Amino acid sequence: QVQLVESGGGVVQPGGSLRLSCAASGFTFSNYGMHWVRQAPGKGLEWVALIRQHGSEYYADSVKGRFTISRDNSKNTVFLQMNSLRAEDTALYYCAKDSGEYSGFDYHDFWGQGTLVTVSS
Amino acid sequence: DIQMTQSPSTLSASVGDRVTITCRASLSISTWLAWYQQKSGKAPKLLIYKASSLESGVPSRFSGSGSGTEFTLTISSLQPDDFATYYCQQYNTLWTFGQGTKVEMK
Numbered sequence: 447q448v449q450l451v452e453s454g455g456g457v458v459q460p461g462g463s464l465r466l467s468c469a470a471s472g473f474t475f476s477n478y479g480m481h482w483v484r485q486a487p488g489k490g491l492e493w494v495a496l497i498r499q500h501g502s503e504y505y506a507d508s509v510k511g512r513f514t515i516s517r518d519n520s521k522n523t524v525f526l527q528m529n530s531l532r533a534e535d536t537a538l539y540y541c542a543k544d545s546g547e548y549s550g551f552d553y554h555d556f557w558g559q560g561t562l563v564t565v566s567s
Numbered sequence: 568d569i570q571m572t573q574s575p576s577t578l579s580a581s582v583g584d585r586v587t588i589t590c591r592a593s594l595s596i597s598t599w600l601a602w603y604q605q606k607s608g609k610a611p612k613l614l615i616y617k618a619s620s621l622e623s624g625v626p627s628r629f630s631g632s633g634s635g636t637e638f639t640l641t642i643s644s645l646q647p648d649d650f651a652t653y654y655c656q657q658y659n660t661l662w663t664f665g666q667g668t669k670v671e672m673k
Contacts, residue, residue, distance in 0.1 A: 481662070491603075491611065491654055493662035504661060507568075540610055553601035553658050555622070557610040 448472040448556040450541045455561030458531055466526040466561055468541030475522040479550025482515060482526045484537035485560075494539070497524060498550035509535075531565045538562050569594050569657050573665035579673040586642040588668045590655035595635045599659035602631055602640045605667075606651045614653075615640065645670070 454466040468480070482494040495515040496504045503515050514527040524541060538560040546552035570593040580586050590600065598618035603611040613622045615631035618638055628643045642649055650672055655665040 490667045491605075491656075491664040493656075493664065496662075506661075545616070551658065553613065553616045553656065554603075554611075555613050555616075557612075559610055 448543065450543065450556060450558035452539065452541050452558045452561035455539065455563045457564045457566060459567050460532060460565055462531050462565070463527070463529045464531065464563060466528065466539055466541075466563070468524045468526075468558055470522045470524070470541075470543070473543070474547075476519040477547050479544035479546070479552075480515075480517060480524040481542045481544060481554060482524075483540045483542050483554070483557075484535075484563075485540070486534075486537045489537075492537075495526065496544070496550065499548060502550075528563070531563075533565050536563060536565045569596060569660050569663050571655055571657055571663050571665040573653075573655055573668050575668060576666065577669045577671060579671050580645050581673045582645055582647055584645045584673075586645050586649075586670060588640045588653055588655075588670075590633075590638040590640070590665050592636045592638075592657055592659075594660075596657045596659035598634050599657060600631075600633070600638050601656045601658065602629075603654045603656065604649075604651045605654065611654065642670075 449471045451469045479498045497515045512530045517524045540560045541558040542554035543556040545555040572591045600618045602615040605611045619631045652669045
């Protein structure tokens, strides 16, 4: 069965950096796009970034230029490097699998349980 | 950017009620719309994709309809397990979620 396990969250000061990881299993990782979606405390869902199967990247305007998504297909892992963090980046960050095999522009059919990022001095 | 607007924001209902949630897109998105259910402290769960296709394992009391800019999620007979927050999401151009609809007990 599909499993997505996020890690790397924590408390960081404004302006700091953090790297999130998401370990995937139960499907052919290299065939699917992978997303990061976040949820601020008590708020709704916000799409953050996508990396397609062969590495092309897409970002929400709110994180463009500060966050970088990457993947290691040999380790079935997707990463989110977050730089220049702001208080408004405080959220639970979910890793989600794209449903479209060889596509990477579809809906999210499986989600991890999330890792919490808190940006505070 | 495509904006998604859900209504209502909160819905009070009883077990057995028929419940309808509306989602409007700021531009036409054809049928590139998904619905998710999120329970408190849990990750979202996919219910419906391509506006009206039921995800495997999701009870048939859930249904979706619509195209273009107007969409609905209907729960035909609300069950105790259905009290949760529901989100629509467009995937026509990148991805945008609605603000959510909380279904609470009347």
